[in-house]
Amino acid sequence: MDFGAGGDDFSGGDHRDDSDRRKKRYHRHTAYQIQRLEGTFKECPHPDEKTRTQLSRELGLAPSQIKFWFQNRRTQMKAQYERSDNCVLRSENDKIRCVNVTIREALKNVICPSCGGPPVSEDPYLDEQKLRMENIQLKDELDRVSTVAAKYIGRPISQLPPVQPFHVSSLDLSMSSYGGPGMAGPSLDLDLLPGSSTGSLQKLLFPKMSISDMDKSLMADVAGNAMDELIRLLQTNEPLWMKSADGREVLNLESYERIFPRPNTHLKNPNIRIEASRDSGVVIMNGLALVDMLMDTSKWMELFPTIVSRAITIDVISPGMLGSQIGTLQLMYEELQVLSPLVPTRQIYFLRFCQQIEQGAWVIVDVSYDLPHQEKQFASSSKAHRLPSGCLIQDMPNGYSKVTWVENWEIEDRAPIHRLYRDLIHSGLAFGAERWLSTLQRICERFACLMVTGNSTRDIGGVIPSPEGKRSMMKLAQRMVNNFCASINPSNGEQWTTVSGSNEFEVRAALHKSTDPGQPNAVVLSAATTIWLPISAQHIFNFFRDERTRPQWDVLSNQNPVQEIAHIANGAHPGNCISVLRALHNNQNMLILQECCIDSSGSLVVYGPVDFQSINIVMSGADPSCIELLPSGFAISPDGRPNDQLQARGSDHGASTSLNTNIGDGSSGSLITIVFQILVSSLTSAKMSQESVTTVTNLISSTVHQIKAAMNYITS
CATH class of the missing domain: 1.10.10.60 (Homeodomain-like)
Incomplete structure (x- = not known):
């Protein structure tokens, strides 16, 4: 036997x-x-x-x-x-x-060279x-x-040749990451998240888990099966994938369930639905560098600051082979967000597995992995399960990569979705492949712009920023954008409280203590609201980023004109830029740092006050991590209606539209999340006072009314 x-x-x-x-x-x-x-x-x-x-x-x-x-x-x-x-x-x-x-x-035997003693x-x-x-x-x-x-x-450290001391940055990309073989250049040392407390946060919220060999073997099997399924999803077209009415690639559920049979939970439970989409495009980064970034938790968050609000590697189940990421299997946790306090985050534990399928081609798969305690931890209005999802990365001869992205979700809605975001989420656009890929393309363009040695188109006081100054300014602006996104769905457990509401909009607020470097060491009150306008997202973005129209909505400028005195492009789209603005007839020592970014999934306009001396220091190339910023701004996205691209309102088509149109009347438009942050107190025990709530509520209310007034004027 x-x-x-x-x-x-x-x-x-x-x-x-x-x-x-x-x-x-x-x-x-x-x-x-x-x-x-x-x-x-x-x-x-x-x-x-x-x-x-x-x-x-x-x-x-x-x-x-x-x-x-x-x-x-x-x-x-x-x-x-x-x-x-x-x-x-x-x-x-x-x-x-x-x-x-x-x-x-x-x-003990040293002698002073001056006195001999x-x-x-x-x-x-x-x-x-x-x-x-x-x-x-x-x-x-x-x-x-x-x-x-x-x-x-x-290899162990003892086998390495002696080298000079070096600094390992959170984004240590060389020139060869963007060009072909043999290219060399300065390192893109973009440390965009200084002072990250991910390690301590992981120990606090995710204590060390004891994973047995049997569990690891099971995880390896789950990841291997998910990899096989994802490769077929990536490489198969019809009938597995079909075109939607708006031209997107969506999954044919009948074909999918026939090829990959599993329990049809969405048929038994009417609250369960499937969100599945695929998209492909070219990214300005070579494949190997992109694989390394996607497999690193910190870089993963830096690539997708508008989507990933928190990501932690719980354990490395299997390390990569021969110093690469090939064969790496990780157990991870992440929270995914839509930039609005009205939409709860999606929280999942999942396995991430990397495999090279041929020379110059890699596949990274994510698949949910249930842990015993996650049901108690995820007290959310929806339960998200990530079916095999991920991307295929293929090297191109010019140092770029072709990326094909698949998102496949099974969602159980445990509570009604807010009416403003119902269409955007049900259409699959909120967490779909198009949003992931367009964000990746935009961020990689931003990294590539650091390779351009040209100066900004405008200077400050006759001081033309050097390449180092441009680099420092981009790091400062990126930190501002990251802080803005983090304030909408904070990762330290603060809850939004509705402080005022009406038929038009409701204001939600949250207190949090700033501890990250580069933020004021004080208690900060964040307040936000989301409104809907029957105008195209592109038109609204152009309105906010134009310094000539800023007095129409910026209540803090006291309706004074604003002048752009520095401009740095950070992408191919003219709307992707960093600006330094000065409000005329106001305090001349206070400037406004602003970053605007846009892609097919939406746009951001984020700004914060910075004094003149600090801007000059950054423009000289100094480290910007010590400069405090408290950003506010706007997150803009289409509302997800099928005719959104066809029925853009406003001056785009010369139509006359009342902004009091109800979102339920069938017209398409855009969603705008407005966020303000104000300092409350330097005391950690400070509470949300009625005075602070009144101040920030009036600030948001005045801004909303001025925006609607300006848009009514434009579209009438």
């Missing part, structure tokens, strides 16, 4: 005694079997069921033996890496200890404490560099 993974066999009758029963002849694999298994393991340490079945037939082993062999081999490799790393770390620790001893001995020594206790602190810092640096080396280079 043949038993289990080890292939143990024994024979004999019942007359054998107990000692004979304990004697087993273990089956050992032949040299050919081991060689064949090792060869497959080097190519793919997590073979799918098809590969295991093929090996079983070739080698004459049971499928369970193949499965257990690979599990044991992965465990063995992990143990070897850990032993090697421990040896290296102990060796480096001994070296550091010897260096510290040598330094202390040298300090011993130097004036500090307190010995302080000297020892300083050495201890330096020793701790060196150990931390060693641990960090060793981890980077083991994960991305595939």
Whole structure:
């Protein structure tokens, strides 16, 4: 008989005694079997069921033996890496200890070059404490560099050639990331999220989970099956995909369920619906750099600040092969948002798996993975389950990439969706593939603009910004946009409270304590509202970004004219730009930093007050992380109605439309979320006072009425 993974066999009758029963002849694999298994393991340490079945037939082993062999081999490799790393770390620790001893001995015999005598020594206790602190810092640096080396280079730190100290940035992209082979240039050290507390946040909200080998094996199987399904979704056209009325690619559910049968929960539960879409386009970044960014949690958030409000890697189930992301499997958590307090975030635990399917082509798949405690944690108005989704990244000869994106969601609505966003969400546009891809294209264009050495079209006080100044200004503006998006759906648990409401709009407010560098160290009151206008999103965006029309809606400018005194383009679309504005006849020392960005899914106009001296410091190329910003602004999107692109209102078609039109009358338009932030107090115990609520409510109310008045004037 043949038993289990080890292939143990024994024979004999019942007359054998107990000692004979304990004697087993273990089956050992032949040299050919081991060689064949090792060869497959080097190519793919997590073979799918098809590969295991093929090996079983070739080698004459049971499928369970193949499965257990690979599990044991992965465990063995992990143990070897850990032993090697421990040896290296102990060796480096001994070296550091010897260096510290040598330094202390040298300090005893040092001679002052001025007087020839011993130097004036500090307190010995302080000297020892300083050495201890330096020793701790060196150990931390060693641990960090060793981890980077083991994960991305595939060798211990001791095997690397000596190099000069370097700084690992959150977005460390070289010139070759955008060009072809052989190109070199300065690093795009875009540290767009300084002072991120992701590590401490993960420990607080997501304590270390104990994931068994059996769980990891199950996760690998789930990810492998999801990868197979996604590849078919990416590479198959009709009848799996069909064109919607507005020209988008949407999933044919009948064909999908026939090819990938699963429980038809959306047929049994009328509150469950499917959102599935596909889109493709060209991205200004090479494939390998894009894969690395998508597999890194911090860079993932920086690529999609308007969609991803929080993302954390819970655990790395399987590291990549040979210093790359190929074969990497991660358990992650994220919250996805629409930029409005009226729409709750989508919260999911999911597996992310990367695989190279051919030379210059990679597939990254995301699939929901249920954890025992998530039902209690996700007290939301909707339950989101991500079916196999992700992207295919294909290198192009010019250093660009072709990206095909698939989003496939199963949503259970546990509460009614707000009437303003019902069409946008039900149409699949709110979290669809088009929004992900257009955002990715715009952000990658922004990164590429840093490669352009041209100066801004306008200067400040005769000071033309250098390339370093342009770079610093873009970093400051990006931090402002990220803070603006984070204020709409804060990741630290604050809840919105409705502070005023009417038939036209309702104002919601939330208090939060600013702790991130570059934000005022105080309690901040954020207030927001969303309104609907029967005007095209493009027209509204043009209205807000034009400095000539700013006095018509900016109540803080006191209707004074505004002049643009600096301009930096950060994308191919003329609306993607960073501006420095000055309100005439007002405080000349206070300027306005503004970033405008637009893509096919929507647009942003974000601004914040900055003093003249700070802008000059940034324009000189200095680090902008110390400059405090408190951004406000607008998030604009189509309302999701099918005729939105055909029935744009306003001067686009010269139509006359009343802005009091009800959203239920069948006309299309745009959704505008208005956000203001004001300082409340420097005391952490400050509460939401009636005075602060009244101030911010009046501010939003006046802004809404001025916008509607200006739009009525334009469209009449």
